[in-house]
Amino acid sequence: MAATAKDVKKLAALARIKVTDAEIEKFTNEFDAILDYVGQLEKLNIPRNLGKEKPPLRNVMREDGAPHASCAYTGKLTEQFPARLPAQAGEGEHLVVKQIISYE
Amino acid sequence: MTIVEAASTLRSKELKVSDLWDACSEAVKTKNPKLNAYLEIFDADNAAITAAQKRVDAGDESLLCGIPLAIKDNILIEGKIASAASKMLANYRATYDATVIKKLKDAGALFLGRTNMDEFAMGSSTEHSAFGATKNPHDISRVPGGSSGGSAAAVAAHLAIAALGSDTGGSIRQPAAHCGIVGLKPTYGAVSRSGLIAMGSSLDQIGPLAKTVEDTRILYDAIRGIDALDATTIPDGLYGAPPPAGGPRNLRIGIPQHLLKEVIDADMRAAFDATLDVLARHGHTLVDIELPMSVYALAAYYIIMPAEVSTNLARLDGMRYGLATRGRMLLDDYVLSRTEGFGEETRRRILLGTFVLSSGYIDAYYRKADAVRIVLRREYDAAFSKVDVIAFPTTPSPAFMFGEKSDPLSMYLGDIFTVTANLTGMPAISVPMGYVERGGEKLPIGIHFTAPHQAEDALFAIGEAVEKTNNN
16 A cells, blocks of 8 residues: 555645655655555454453543642643733633634 | 662762762763763752762662662653653653652652653654764764663763663663663553653553663662553552562573574674573573564554554644744644654654554554554463563664664664564563674674563563673
8 A cells, every 4th residue: 555645745734744845755755665564464364353352451440539739730831831821810821822713 | 880889889988979979960061962862961959969868878778869860851850841852842841740750759869861862752763853863882973772862872871870761662672782781661551651751652661771680670669650640550460470589590581583584683693592592501491482473563563653653742732832833823833833843753653643543544554453463462472371581682783873774664673673562561671692893893782581561570580690691
C-alpha cells in the first residue's frame, strides 16, 4: 500500500500541521519505504479470533471525592497561559482564545 | 564513582554532600560544552544539600541521599523547564513533580540538570533534539544512542553518578549499550509515569541508567511502586509470586538463534557468543529457543508507536502552555504553533500515526499490529516456561556516526532487539559486554536480557553475572 502526495497533504491537514511542497515529496517517498516494511504484517495469517485476553490489571477505581482543595493549582497553571487576561473583580484569570466561527 | 561508592564516601566523611555536588557540578560545567549531554545545568539547591547532609550525619540509610543525578528532559521537576528537547515546550515550566522525582526527593537525591534527548523521545541518536545532538563520550564523531542519549552520555562521561531516562522502544537500553553503561526498562506499570511527557502510552516506562547493576537496582527500588496518579501502575505480585530471592542461582538463558543470523555485525556476534560461553562455564544453562513471531515485532512497533504518538501529541496546540504562534483564526493558531514547534521526525511520526489510524487502513495496520502483539506475548510466555531470561545483543551494531542513518527506516531497524520488551510489557536490561573496534576507536557494546513480568530480580542476577565475566 503506497501513500500518495495527496494522502500526505490530507494527513497533515488532519494532524493540524503545515507541510511544504518539498517536504510532501520527501515524506511521501519515506512513507513508501516505511509502509512497505510494516506492510509485511499484511501477509501474516493470524487467527481472527485470538480469544479475549483478560489483562491482570483492569478497572482501576478510586473513591469519589475532591483530590485537592479547589483552585489549589490554578495560579501555577494560568502562569503558563500564553495569552492571559488578568483577574478582574470577582473573577479569576482567563485564557484568551481567538474567534472560532470563520469570517467567510 | 558509583552510587554505592559515593554513599560510602559520604558516610565515612571523606566527602561532604556539598563537596560531592561541587565536584559533579564542576565536571559538568567543564565537559558539557563538548558533549552537549545536558540542556540545562541547575544551580545548587543549598537547602536540599544541607538537608541531605543532616540525614547522612544522622545515619539515614537511603543510599541516594546526597547523590547528584541527571534527569531526562521529559520528566517534570516542579519549577524547572521540561522541554522534551522540543521547541514546542522550550518555555514550559513544570507545575508539579513527576512521581519519580517526588520519590527521589524523598530519598534525598539531588538533581544536576536536565539531559538532552531526541525530541519527544523519538529517535535512536539524539540527532532529533531541537537543541543539537549529544556526542558519544567514547568517540565524539558518533551518536550516544537515543532517545535517552543525554542521560547515557552524562553517566558514561562521569557527569552524573546515575540518571533517569524513559524507554518506549529501547530508549534507555540502546544508549546504555552505545555508551557502555547499564540501562533498565522496568515491567510496564512498575514505575509511575505521572509527570512523564507521554510518547506511546502502552509502551512508555521510566527507568534508571547507571554504571553498575547494583546502582541500577538501587535507583529502580527508589522509583518503583503503585501510584494513585498513574492507573497503569501495578501492585507487587500481580503476575504471580516472585521466585525466592537471595543466593547465587543458576539461570536458564534462552537464545533465539534463528533471529540472530545475518543482522548482527560479525565481531558483535563473536562478543555475544563469548559472553554466553563464560556464563555457561559459570554454571548457567544455555537453551535454544524459537520466537517465530519476533520477526514481525519491529513492524508492529512502528505501527502502534506512531499511532499513540499522533494521539498523545494532539494535546500540544499552543493554547494553555508551550509555543504559541498566532494567526488570524483559532485554527491558524493551532496549525502555526504545531508546524513551528515540532521538528521533522516528530511531524513524520504524527503523520504516520494519523495514516495507520485512518478509517481505510486501521484494519490492515493498527488492528493487525495489535494482534501480533498478543501472539508475541503468548510466544514469550511459552518460552518462559522453559527459560528464566532471553538473551540478545542490545543492538546489531555499535554506535554509528552522525548523519550515517539519515534515512528514517535504517534508523528504525536498529531497534530490532529492544522493541519487543515494550510490546510485551516485560522488563529488560542492557549490560556492557566489552568493546568492538571501529575506525581505530574502541566502542562499547551491550548484551540484552528480557525476563517475565515483574521478574526484574532475574535481570539483576544475570546482569551481575555478566559484570563478573567482564571483570575476569
